[in-house]
Amino acid sequence: DGGITQSPKYLFRKEGQNVTLSCEQNLNHDAMYWYRQDPGQGLRLIYYSQIVNDFQKGDIAEGYSVSREKKESFPLTVTSAQKNPTAFYLCASRPRGWFNYGYTFGSGTRLTVV
Amino acid sequence: AQTVTQSQPEMSVQEAETVTLSCTYDTSESDYYLFWYKQPPSRQMILVIRQEAYKQQNATENRFSVNFQKAAKSFSLKISDSQLGDAAMYFCAYRSARSGGGADGLTFGKGTHLIIQP
Numbered sequence: 001d002g003g004i005t006q007s008p009k010y011l012f013r014k015e016g017q018n019v020t021l022s023c024e025q026n027l028n029h030d031a032m033y034w035y036r037q038d039p040g041q042g043l044r045l046i047y048y049s050q051i052v053n054d055f056q057k058g059d060i061a062e063g064y065s066v067s068r069e070k071k072e073s074f075p076l077t078v079t080s081a082q083k084n085p086t087a088f089y090l091c092a093s094r095p096r097g098w099f100n101y102g103y104t105f106g107s108g109t110r111l112t113v114v
Numbered sequence: 115a116q117t118v119t120q121s122q123p124e125m126s127v128q129e130a131e132t133v134t135l136s137c138t139y140d141t142s143e144s145d146y147y148l149f150w151y152k153q154p155p156s157r158q159m160i161l162v163i164r165q166e167a168y169k170q171q172n173a174t175e176n177r178f179s180v181n182f183q184k185a186a187k188s189f190s191l192k193i194s195d196s197q198l199g200d201a202a203m204y205f206c207a208y209r210s211a212r213s214g215g216g217a218d219g220l221t222f223g224k225g226t227h228l229i230i231q232p
Contacts, residue, residue: 033219040123042205042222050218058219090159102149102161103220 002027004106006091011111013078013085021076021109023091030096032074033103036060037088046089049074050096078111086113116141118208120223127196128231134181135191135226137206145211148182148189149220154202162204165189167211193228201230 004025013019023032031050035043045058049068063082068074074093078085088110092103117140127133139148150162165173165182172180177197181190193200207220 031218035222040224042118042224043220044222045219048219056218088157090157092159102151102164103159105159108157 004091004093004104006089006106006109008109009107011109012114013111014114016080018077018079019111021078021089021091021111023074023076023106024072025074025091025093025104025106026072027093027104028071028095029093029104030071031094032068033092033094034058034064034066034074034076035090035092037090037108043090046076085111087111116143116146116208116210116221118206118221118223120204120206120226122226123224124227124229126229126231127193129196129198131196132192132194133196133228135193135204135206135228137189137191137223139187139189139206139208141187141208141210143210143212147209147211148180149207149209150178150180150189150191151205151207151222152200152202153205153225154199159205163191196230198230198232201228203227 007022033048034046037043044060047066049055065077090108091106094103119138146167148165152160152162163175163178177194179192203225205225206223
């Protein structure tokens with residue numbers, strides 16, 4: 001079945017460490033997104049990519065980095081510069097040009113700083 | 115920048131009853147899309163219903179329907195015959211119809227927690 005796979009489901013990070021969250025899709029979607037979810041805050045856009053080798057900052061990009069070397073993959077790195085990284089992270093995708101298409105979401109990664 | 119407001123942090127309804135979740139948004143654009151997403155305890159985001167701003171007819175998907183008032187910038191979700199499986203967080207979201215640049219990405223409200231009383 002087609003979908004988005006996020007891994008790991010749970011991730012623990014020590015202070016000062018960089019960690020990378022994986023997002024893989026087999027939907028042949030061109031656009032991919034990373035959102036952060038905090039309690040009572042809804043979802044906020046971190047980064048997005050509409051095509052391979054191109055990506056744009058969202059509303060809260062500071063302390064995060066991404067790459068898009070393959071259409072299927074859009075990994076998110078949470079760097080040590082991110083002051084409050086504990087959150088739930090969701091990856092999403094959308095077919096190119098389908099602006100009225102509701103995005104498909106992965107099942108998320110819960111990141112906790114220990 | 116667009117904003118989406120959900121004024122009801124939590125709602126409760128008896129099973130089989132009808133409930134309406136509110137959403138308002140602020141935009142200067144005339145063409146856009148609106149969505150309602152459901153997030154059950156599994157945390158998976160599930161698309162419930164979508165509405166194109168240029169369509170006057172309100173969208174309907176089985177027990178779910180919307181009341182879209184473009185002039186009032188209001189987009190409420192009505193759930194009829196509520197079921198225990200409807201219990202979840204519900205998020206209203208906005209997307210510009212413009213392509214490229216900073217127009218991509220969904221803007222979400224903070225969500226409404228829906229409780230279904232058996």
